[in-house]
Every structure is written in C-alpha cells, then in structure tokens.
Amino acid sequence: MKILVPVKRVVDANIKVRVKADGTGVETQNVKMSMNPFCEIAVEEALRLKEAGKATEIIAVSCGPVQCQETIRTALAMGADRGVLVETDVPLEPLAIAKLLKAVAEKEQPGLILLGKQAIDNDCNQTGQMLSALLGWGQATFVSKLAVEADHVEATREVDGGLEVVKARLPAVVTVDLRLNEPRYASLPNIMKAKKKPIEIFKPEALGVDVTPRVIVLKVVEPAKRNAGVKVPDVATLVAKLRTEAKVI
C-alpha cells in the first residue's frame, strides 16, 4: 500500500509572526520556514506504518512555490521515499489544495492519505475533509491513535467530550492530531540519501485544476493588545464585578 502525505511549508512554530507594515499579510521574508508540525506527525505516522510492514511506499506531496521542495526534502530526510511538488505562486486556499491533492491521488492511487488536521499558518482545518468529499473516500479526523488493517483503519479521534473510535474502509483520508506520535528529526545520513530521491513537479494546469483564489484578503492586523487585569481584594468583590460589570453571571 502506498501512503500519500501532504506536507505544508509554514512559518516556523517558534517564530513570533509579525504583520507586514502594509497590512497585506504576515512577514515571511527572512523568516525561518518549516514543515507544519501536524504534517510532521503525519509523516512520522506513515514512516511507522512502513516500518511495521503495513505500507510499501511513502510519497510526500506539497503545493505551493518552488521553495516547498525544501519541505518535501525534509520529509524525504525523515524517510519518505519520493516527492511530488505542485508548483504555483498563487496563494492557495484549502479547496484548491484539496483539488490538487485529489488529482495527485488519482495518479498515485494511494491506499491511505495522511494529513495534518490543520496548518498553523491559517488554522483552516478544512483540506482533509474537502479532499475526502472530493474523492468520495471515508475520513477520520483529529486522530490520536491509528490502527491500519487489511481493508480498513480503526482511528481514535479527539472530540470535545473525550475519545471516539471510528472505522473507515480503505482507501481513506486520515487527519492527525498532536498526540498521535512524536516526530523524529532528520539525520545527516538520511539528508544525504534524500538528495538522491526524486521529486516530480507538476503545474496546477497540467493537473487540470483551477486554483484561482475565491477569497480576497482586505487587511491583516495584529491582534489587539490585552490590557492588564485588575486585582480584587476578595471573592465577594469578584462576584459583584462579574455580575455588574462583566455581566456573565
């Protein structure tokens, strides 16, 4: 079974993002870019499935500008077998990415697509779900435990009330949550090996997908500064304030 793992290039999670002076977006020039942490977890899970003999090949796919190759290389240095880049400079929305991934999936015929539950740049949490609908495959989202059997997956999902266990027939789309595993670091020997692993490049047009954005960003601003809190002398004052000022009780 092949596993397809989409990986997204985002501003590194440890960077304080800054809004561009002209308000058109966040500053990404000279900012460390890394693989989206949830995608790292997806890659790690695919590697573990391969190591356990449940998968034969792992394909890392990324959509975006040519620099996304670095993100694919990171996946290859972690142990993925080959890469696919859908190259475009157009800013991509979740639906466009889902359509691109559908096209790649149709070419590659994977048994499983493992995605991060969301990307830390826009926090959309949509791509996996849209992809599942477009492909007409079953989906399991927010997965914190995954068992892959011959014809189905059994997935433990993190939901508000606790954990939910679902089964989905293969092929399936699974989006992963933080607690699924702890991703490994790339190693120097694997970085050297990754150099020899192929990355195929397509343009969206070649896949027959229109990626034109449908949402216009008007303005990006910093969140409002939080004001300092006040100290209250006792519980009675607190209750009074909550009742009369905050009006929450």
Place this chain on the structure above:
Amino acid sequence: MSVPFINPRDVRFVLHELLGAEELALRPRFAAHDRETFDAAIEVAHDLARDLFLNHNRASDEREPRLVEGRVEIIPEVKAAIDAFSAAGFLAAHMDAEHGGQQMPWLVSVACMAHFQAANVGTIAYPFLTMAAANCLNAFGTPAQKARFMTPMLEGRYYGTMMLTEPQAGSSLSDIATRAELGEDGRYRLTGTKIFISGGDHEMAENIVHLVLARIAGAPAGAKGLSLFAVPRFLVDADGTLGPRNGVVLAGLIHKMGYRGTVSTIIKLGEAAECVGELVGPVHQGLACMFHMMNEARIGVGMGAIMLGYAGYLASLDYARNRSQGRLPQEKDPAKNQTPIIGHADIKRMLLAQKSYVEGAFALGLYCARLVDDKATAPEEQGRREAALLLDILTPIVKAWPSDWCLEANRLAIQIHGGYGYTRDFPVEQHYRDNRLNPIHEGTNGIQALDLLGRKVSMAHGEAFELLLREILVTAMTASLRASLSTLGVALAEAASDLRATTEALHAARDKGEVERFLANAAIYLEMAGHIAIAWMWLKQALLAEEEAADLGLSSSDRAFYAGKLAACRYFFAWELPKTRAQGELLRSLDTSCLLMEDAMF
C-alpha cells in the same frame, strides 16, 4: 516562544556569503554535498539544539552532577540530548565515509556545533570531547584501536575524554608525573592522579575511553618524554566485548562556578587496581599527538566562548526591546509612556559593543574552520600550506580573544538586564558564569599569548606572520579603493603595519638576549593582534554587506541586516581598533612596570 539563541540569518551570511561554503562541494572529498545538504544539516542542528539542548540548560546548572553512592548522577535530559545528537549523525558528520561519516566539511560541522554550544555548552561538552578523542585515534591509532575504541565512539556508545592536567602540572605539561610501565604482555600499567578531567566518570556511556598523557619509565624529563595512552574505563577485548573494570577510578568531583552540566572529576590511575593503557602513536610523541586534538579543541573553545557571547547578546536584545523604562532626554512629559530601553543611547552602546564582539568573532571562528578544510583539501599544494600556516598563527587568537571579549559581551548583557540580569530568572548570569571558564582551560589565555608571541609569530621564519599580514592588507587595500570604506581600509593597513613594527621591536629585544622583557607583555600583544584580526573580519563583512545592500530588490529585513553589519564595522573601527595604537606603543617601549615588580612590593 523561546528567546532566540542564534541568528540564522548571520549563520547564512558567514557560511555562504562570506566564506563560500558551496565552493567546498566542488572538491572531491565533499562531492556528495551541495548547499542544500549544508543547509539541511544546519537546520537539523538548530531544531535539535532548541528542542533537546536549550530545554535543560538551566536544569543542568541548578542540578549539577553529584555523587550518589560512588556513582555520578546526571539529570536524564543530558543523555537524551546526546543520544539524539548521535542518532542524527553529528558525531561522525565530518568523518570518512568508510568510518560511517558523511564527509561534511569541517566548516559546516563547526557551524552545526555552534548551535549546540549556544544552546547548552555543558551538555555538548561530552560529544565535543568524544569527537576530539575520536579524531586523535583516527590520526594516530592502530587499526585495532580504531575498531575497538573509535568506532563505538562515533556510534555514540563510548565517550572520550582528554587527561592531561595533574595537580602539579596545569599550564606546565612538561611536569606531568603519571608513570607508565611496560608489562610483559606488551601493555602498559599507569599510575598517577589527574585533576579537572571533564566527563571523567559517569554512567551515561557503555564505556569511557580516556586519552592520557603519561611518562614511560625511563623516559627523558620534560615535554619530550610524554607519551599518549588510551585508557578505557572497562577493558575491551580484541573482538570488542567489554571486559572487567579498569583501574581508572573517580576520586572526587569538582564544584564549579559555571559549566556545571559537564562533570569535572579527579581521577586516580592504578591506585587500588591496576590501570591498563595502550600506547597511541609513537613513544615520547604524546604531546604532539595530543596537540593534534588540542588545536581543534582550541578553535572549539573559541567557538564556545563566541556562542555564549552570541546567546547573551540575543537575550539582551530581546530584553531591551521588551523592557520599558524611563523616557528619552527630550521627553519632559511624565504622563507619556515609558520608552523601551532599546531607545536609550547607552543601551544601544552596549548592544552594539556586543554585536561587534560576537559577530566579529563568529566570522573569525568560522574562517578558521574553513582553514581546517583548506589545509586538507585545497586543490593546490600552496593553498594547503598557506592554510596550515594561517591556522597555526590564528589558533591562539581564536581561542583567547573571544574568551576575553565575548565574556565582556556577557557582562554587558547582564548590565542591559539591570537587576533582573543579576537574578537566576534570566539566562544571562549563567552565560557569564559558563563563559568564565574559557579564558582558563585548553591552555590559559596567558599561555596562548606566550604561544603566539614566543612561537607562532616566528615559526617557519616568520612566514605565518607575514601571510597573516598579507591577507589583512589585501582586505585593507580593497576597502581603501572604495570611497565609502577607504578610511577604514587605511586604518586597518596602519594597524597592521603597527603590528609589524611592534613585532620587530620585540624581536630586537629577544635577539639582544632580553627574553624576559620580550615576553613580559605578551598578553597585550595577543589582544592587539586579536583586535586587528577582528577588525579585518569586520572589514571583510562590511565590503560584502555594502555590495549586497546595493541590490534594490532587497527585503526590508535584509536591508536592515546589511546596514547593521556596516554599522557594527564602523563601531569597531571607531571604538576598538584605536586601542591597538596605545597597545603597540606600550609594547614597543618594552615596558617593565609589571616585570620589575618584586613579590614584597605588592
């Protein structure tokens, strides 16, 4: 969101723009590499350092290694970090492919190590010592010694140490008294006491291989009678299986001001049980073999000092941007908000001073690392020879200058934090304590100064010195032909000729037989040479930054980065380089103020 501990933009600038790392990939030894593999390695180093080294830097300091029932106990994060470092392939990165290495250029390996040094100097010391010992065995060990000792070191199973110092033999290695007696089985039995041995005993590794300097019975006195021995904690059979415990035992721990994560030990050899050692390299050549490892260790010590300075600089920069206090002189309205302290001229002074010390030294440290590559792999014989000479003369400078001046940077970082800098709630006081070791170990700075003036400057009939001056003058001339930097170019050329005149004056005293006077003020000589070397590195950076800044398509952050380089260069030339004039004058006067002091007069 953690405070940054290294500046990736500057790493890229020095590695690629200033030192052209990519060029190295054209050489056969590094053919499997390219910019992508270099950058990927740096990135892994960055992430590992941040996640697994920085995370316990404070904990290692607060819960230093201790003795529990005769065993050294070290917090578990240390071994976890070293295991991850090893699993990522860093221990063997620069080694030959046949030994499982990646044949990474030394330059890139040193740049990778810099991240770990900035994040946690106490933990990275164990791999650092292990890699140095492995290199020494690689150079001088027999094939059997390599297989039994070096290979498991490169796999992260065995750790290494270097054992030189004894209570009566610190700076004076020629007074080493540990004895080695050749047994009938062809192996040596060692007896003696070693002190200050970093990583000398603990339970983190399957085995520890000590590289020990000792004197074979009957050998001549002095440094020429010392030989090098591999002394494992557990004996190792021919097939690599571990045998019984060797008689190299812990006699006590040393409690230090800083660098607490690295266990410091007193070790007894052959006291209760016999201590078996194997000769490494030729008889009586021990010091030369050890110096093979010491020279790279000295660049490593310099880099450690630089990275602690760098981490402190970045921490104080972050603090200065976020701490508001007071108002600017022109603001008279007390109702106005306080200003972030980075707005105060005096804070900017302390930031710029730090920037000029740490970034100047960082460039010099990596320049020396590149010389290590050129010495081995430059295409022409002359290139290899010149690199070796430059490296020889720069080694005492790159060890000593940063360990004084990047420590000064740490002092300024504390000052910027005000009272908070003096508390253990901020990292800068630990940076200072950790960095305070660097002028002391691997040869004190006093010894480095004697090495520079007494040996390196006149080695190979002064060729290394002339070569260094030539390189400095090439940069000075280039700058002097460019209107915007010409005054700096002229200033550097003048300082270099000052250094030559000073050296000649000192040599004249030596040639008259005034050896004591010649060497008396060596420390000032080293500082003068160091300041000139750093000014040279700054001018190289400024030349480049100016060219890059001419690109109109530059992003605003790149533009600020290059402007910052130019400003720091101008600062160093205005505030620091002029000090060398007074130093030169003092040195040429062969001043005897210190030399003539008598004990009773103090």
